[in-house]
Amino acid sequence: MPRRTRYVSTYTELAHQVRAAGLLRRRYAYYWTKIIGTIAAFAGIWVVFAFLGDSWFQLVLAAGLGVVLAQLTFLGHDSAHRQIFASHHWNDWTARVLSGLFVGLSHGWWMNKHSRHHANPNKEGADPDIGPSAFAFTPTVAQNRRGLTARLTRWQGYFVPLILFMGLALHIASIQRLMHRQQLKHRWWEAVFITGRFGGYVTVLLLVLPPGKAAAFFGVQMALFGLLLGGAFAPNHVGMPIVPPDLKIDFLQRQVLMSRNIAGGRLTSFAMGGLNYQIEHHLFPNMPRPNLRRAQPLVREHCAKHNIHYTETSLAGAYRVIVRYLNAVEHATMDPFRCPLATQYRS
Template sequence: MTPTSPSSTATTKPEAVSRRVRYVSTYTELSHRVQAAGLLRRRYAYYWSKIIITMTALAGIWVIFAFLGNSWFQLLLAAGLGAVLTQLTFLGHDSAHRQIFTSHHWNDWTSRVLAGLFVGLSHGWWMSKHSRHHANPNKEGADPDIGPSAFAFTPTIAANRRGLAARLTRWQGYFFPLALFMGLALHIASIQRLLHQQQLKHRWWEVAFIAGRFGGYITVLLLVLPPGKAAAFFGVQMALFGLLLGGAFAPNHLGMPIVPPDMKIDFLRRQVLMSRNITGGRLTSFAMGGLNYQIEHHLFPNMPRPNLRKAQALVRDHCAKHDIHYTETSFVGAYRVIVRYLNTVEHATTDPFRCPLAAQYRT
């Protein structure tokens, strides 16, 4: 047996250290360029304008609702309400990421009020879930967004399904109309979390916000509309709310590489390789709440939404310089990939060395 030479041991450790330093410095270099460009500065005029306009639209819908009275045309207002509540959810998301104010306290409570009092969602529940997603996007066992649900997002989950659920997995990509129920599912999850998580920060404030919001909402509907029309109004609003949110969140990571539980990846590649940008310009950015710039958002979560577009050129050039694949496609192209992935997820490889992601980590 040939003994290990001291020289080989001495060269291995510095190489490993050098590789780690290189990975860290790669993101640091980009971060310095973004900060030097002023892209992390607060955009108060943008956000205050956005908040005032959205709140005005919300108030306007309820004023028209009161004047319109008992009419099936109220369903048009229900659709409008679903769209406005989606925009308020995006503002709550931005505030939770500390994009709006410098003060953590202001951001935290702005998000809590927007989410709970106006939309009916738990800020505390969402923050816990979303923070884990940002830390490990598309990583099995760590990202709650790809955990077990109505859909099987990973080969492991698909392999563990039995009976009818297993048979339906090969067709699940065509079940995207279920996104119509996403809004209702988020509300139910929020209520469940508030009922069972006694240690949730500011829990009773959230209980008061959400209970007051739902109580007031249902009361107003029943005061103006008969039960059947009130139920239809609620259904249309909730369905469009879920569809718009699902349309904004689904294209960002579904169909991108799944990271095995034991794989460690540096921050830059972890965020870029598992994220997808959506083309389409300002209209797409409005409809998706800026989440069409998902790569930039994951690299700089506290970057104000209007600056994400400006950061894109810096990030894309940086990725090209360091040979990191940067994914950008159309909305239709993204859903084509998602449907194909979901329908074939049970046959997807679980060998990380056969995945394009792993090719960048071979020695």
């Protein structure tokens, strides 16, 4: 059997095992509890905010709001992947409401970007997550930089704390996408959600707090929100093999070899929204979040059986790799395609 056909067959085998174990069944009780509990926490923070009034203790609430908004974003992510409901319509609008009305992000813009990432993780020219940005993730991007940005690229790994601004960047990108003339499904609903949410947020802050404290509240909330989102997304693919634009890879290896799991307990899963099981999530994007942990032994055993490298490390270990990788990207001697997979297909 040809190599690629064999791997397609082995993925089918794994999918049958996962389905037989009931891991693709909806977890309604889990998600309804999570949604109601998180929205209740969101409302509770604003009630306490109103009673507390003009006080620097509001910054504690700002940090709590950052955590809650990150959890709502993770729920929107799950719903966008059709993990929560059987109905596509319910999933789509739940993601849109959670992302737009509660968090202030464009569901349509993010969905388009994220779908392309899932289809070709770490593939140059196809995965928008490794395209030009504040960081250069590939030598091609680094070589096209000029001036100060080019000089800073060799030390860009030490700028990882810039993920504190990730939340702000996502908000700006969402607004830019809504103002763009390209087609966006339910553009006007998203515009109403996002403008209403942002306008209400700023109005409430300024009604209760003086401008300086309001700005501090916004800054603390946005920084922690960005840290949690960046901390959930960055460790999963940065520093893993980069796929050349012309290389075709079967689905199983494409998802496993380019992804990294983060070891840890319930706190890690909570902080990362279940994305610490990134390999399982990429193999089965519509698998409910609480089932990813149960799927891991099946996936790991399957990869060992078929000699497919399965990567799992600690959060600290992942960031050590990320810093080394980002700092090495600009060196001409670095070959981002140097991995057993690329070597195998080149031959």
